[in-house]
Each structure stands twice: as structure tokens, then as C-alpha cells.
Amino acid sequence: MKGSFRRNSELQLEADAVIIGSGAGGASVSDVLTAAGLSVIMLEEGGHVPPSSAPRVASEAFAAAWRSGGLTAAIGRPPIAYAEGCCVGGGTEINSAIAQRADSDLLDQWRKLYKIENFTPDELARYYERAETTVNASLTSGPLGRPTDILRLGGKALGWKVSELKRGQRGCKGANRCSFVCPNGAKQSMAVTVLPKAVDRGMRLFARTRVDKICIEKGRATVVVAHSQDPVGQAVHMRVRAGLVFVCAGAIHTPALLRRSSLRKRIGDTLRIHPTIRVTALFDEPVDAHQSRLPLTAVTEFMPEQRIGGSVFTPAVFGLSLAEDWTNRGDLMQAWRFCGSYYGMIRPRGVGLVRPLAGINEPLVRFKLAPEDWIALGQVLTRVGRAMFAADARKVLPSISGHEGWTSPDEVDEFWNKPLPKGSTNLMTIHLFSTCPPGEHRDACAVDSYGRVRGVENLFVADGSLIPxxxxxxxxxxxxxLAFRVAEAALSHSAQERARSAARE
Known part of the structure; x- marks a missing residue:
């Protein structure tokens, strides 16, 4: 990328726009702004991990591309482990690149509930189409491997709807290292697609640069204050002036940054996630999931409330999952070639919050499941178990410490009508949203219908925080x-603002 990821010791910078974060949201904003001819500076806390340097070992990949090495959790009972990317390209470097649109009925519900302008499925369709084209969302050709077949066979045997999954890809080679940064550049992450294009148009991208705060004066964001390091490791303090400021640091760090910048009203109060429970399924015949692509089908019969899918599987990742209850499950490592990893996730009714902590990089994150969430988790876990046995699993072990596992389909209804045990259930998520919900319902929404922070003329949010x-x-x-939509609206708003200023002058 023409050296665009080198750190710069310059203290004072100026641009038409500054973008904080380089993930799916920030990169999409950069595509719109640079195409319009604006000078853009992008600040990214993590480093650049090109495909040629993609780590082969899980521990190295977690250190290079995952926030806090993958060790992050929302406080609650139980605590819920969550994952975030922290590198150029953000979460798109460590996710599975699955491309799906939000349910049309949900979009309509959110439009009405939050009073979001121009938010119908038809009005959003062109933005979804642009996103899908950007990453070449497509079905994977050729044999998908036994992990995919297991989920497909299990779901169809039960009469459930099973859907093939599109992914952002070009020539996927099935390396099964989606979570480690794709070593082939086949996964169409932001560092492979949008960001090089934006850099070629003149965008300056500063990696390993953490934003401390945004200065607000007279209803405008004036300066972004950040710190970086020079090539010899010396701290460099940066001040960036820009006419437009876009915060795209994700559903955890966007509200934390806004709150550090003295913007607090309805910000970080409504964290939503996809609580997810996993199972390990043991089969009589080898699965060899490490040699296959991650499962590229999903049980969609119960969506959007519940979804059943499969996880990336390598010996190292499998060992980490067993470590939740190593005393009882460590012996499964000897049978790892015969195992697969699957999950059920739900749309929760519970809500969490995000709060920055003075002097600490990582904010406080809390999430409390509602009573009905526990019932839903029990139901989706039951359904995962049924699907595994329908695909001829010998044993299914839910992610519940101390649980002996099920050896027949007659046993899986254990939690159908009762909550899972809070003290021993291990939950996780890789999906975080809703900490800055948009709309004109001022009692519920942190930003307006187009992502502009209320009370600040030129400050916008454009990431998962916006998903209501x-x-x-x-x-x-x-x-x-949504990021494409916000960026277009910001350009229009800025043009109108300049016209009003010229008229006054």
C-alpha cells in the first residue's frame, strides 16, 4: 500500500475528514469520502498484518490481530467472552466474512420504534448491494468438507430450513485460518479491498495510533488528540484538525471514546450482543475439520431469533474450547480429528453498557441476560444437540462446565423448558452492537437518523454501534x-453547511 502504514512523527495534521478505526465501518466511510475527492486521515489503534505475514500459530495471531490477545469479557453472571479485531481492517481480518442482510421485518420494526428516517428495506437495499459488491459476496464452489455436511444433513433430517452461506471471498483456498488473518488474501477483508483503494486516492493511514479524545468547541468537533510511536518506540502525540470526524472504533470503543470526550447522553447505555453457546460433537468417523473450510451452511429455520452454525476449527482453537473444563474434557484432545465445533446464538432481550475507566485502555463492559434469554439459550442448545445426533454424532458436549454430555437424542431436551445453569455455562460472542442507536426518538437514540452525534455539527458514528x-x-x-449511508449523508450535510456559511458571509 505504498508505505501507507508507516507511523509518522508529525504532531500537527489537517484534513477534510478524520476517520477513527479501519474496520468495516471506517473503511466504508473512507471509500465514500476519498471517491468524493476529500483529503482523509485514518487513525487505527492496531498494527498492519499483511497476508504475507499472517501468523500460522494461534497465539501469535491473537497477539497480532485480536484486541487484548482475545482475552476480553463483559462482566455479568456469567461473564461473556467477546472478540474484537485490533489491527488494520479491524474485525474483518478475524471474522468468517459471512455476508448476510438484516431481516426486512426487523428493519421495519427498528424504523418505527426508533423513528429512523429513510430506513426501509428498499431504501437500504442499494447500500447492502454496494457492500456485497465490495467484498464479492458469493457462494463457495467445490466440496465444502464434512463439517458443512454435518450441519446440512442434521438440519435437513429434522425438516429444518438450512441455507448456504455467502462469504466475502475471491478464490478461497480453504486454509481454515479465517480467524488468524487470511494468509492468501482471498478473504475480502477491508485491508485487502477498500483500504488500498482509499490509500491510492490519497488517504493517509496511521497504524498503531490510539485516539485519546475528541475536543468539542461551540458544538463542533475541532481536534482529535491521539498518540502513536515513532520507529524507535518513542511516544508521539498527535493533534488532527478536520472538518468532518467519523468515529468507527466499534460498539465498545466508540462509546468509550465519545464518553471520554464528554459526550454521554444515551451513549454506551444499550449494548446488544448475540449470546452464543457452543457444543463439541464427537463422531465415529473422522471429521478432520482442520482440513476443511469452516461450516458454510446455517440452520435458518428459527431466524432471526435463533441461528445455528459452525465454527472455525483448528487443534489450537479446539484446545482452547476444551480448556473451559479441561479436567473433564481434556481427554478429547486425543480424539480431535473426530470432533466438530458448532453453536447456537440468540437475539437477546437483555442489555449491557460500556463505560471508560480512567487510566485504563479497556473500558468496563457489562451485560445482563434477561430471564427469557436463558430460556432461549436452552432451546437453541437443545436444537443444536438434536441436529448433531441427526447427523449421527456419538456424543455431544455442551459448553457447560462439569456437564457429562449427551450420548443419545433422548437426553438433549434437558434444558428445553428450564434455564441453563448460570454458574457453569460458558457463553461467548463475536457480534457487538447498538451502543449508539440512531433515530429521531430522542429519549432512546444517541445519534440522529444518519449517525450524527446530537449537539455536535460535524461528528458522526459509523460502525456496529449504529445497528439498533x-x-x-x-x-x-x-x-x-449503514456506514456508506452515514458517509453520503455527512457529505450532503457538509455541503449544505458550507452553502449556509457562504450565504451568511
């Missing part, structure tokens, strides 16, 4: 669609 509630599907396409 959990969508029940992988969120990347929705994040990109």
Missing part, C-alpha cells in the same frame, strides 16, 4: 451498509 438491536445474523454487511 441485535440483528440475528452476521453483522458485517449491515455495518458497511
Amino acid at each position: 438491536e441485535a440483528p440475528g445474523v452476521n453483522p458485517q454487511m449491515t455495518i458497511m451498509a
